[in-house]
Amino acid sequence: MFVVSLNYKVPLTEIDRLQAAHIEWLKGCYSDGIFVASGPKKPRTGGIIIAQCPREILDARLAADPFAKAGAADYAVTEFLARMTATGLDALKEA
Template sequence: MFVVSLNYKVPLTENDRLQAAHVEWLNACYADGIFVASGPKKPRTGGIIIARCPREVLDARLAADPFAKAGAAEYDVTEFLARMTAACLDHLKEA
């Protein structure tokens, strides 16, 4: 599993202009079962995505993000093993 930290590289007005396309991209990643959770950072300097897929799939999807294509965000990816979870997330545990 991966934690992706998006960091905005441009003023929020530019990200806001790309937001609808970014949300469409997020929806497609959820529909394909790649993303587990996502949302903006507070304060709004970027966002966080939790993903569950092979790394090469994640890298390809991140490259297709409208934010990435416009050079509006950079991505820091951290892989981790979910060994413990809340009961409602037991299906995400990894051996």
């Protein structure tokens, strides 16, 4: 499983311009079962994505993000093993 931290490199006006395309990209990643959760940071300096897929698939998907294609965000990816989860999230546990 991965935690992806996006950090915006451009003014929020540029992020807002790309937002609709970014949301469509997110929907596709959810539809394909790659993303588990996502949302903006507070304050709005970027976002967080939780993903569960092979690393090469994640890297390809991140490269296709409209934010990445426009050079509007940097991505820091951290891999971790979900050994414990809250009730109802057992499907996310990794051996």
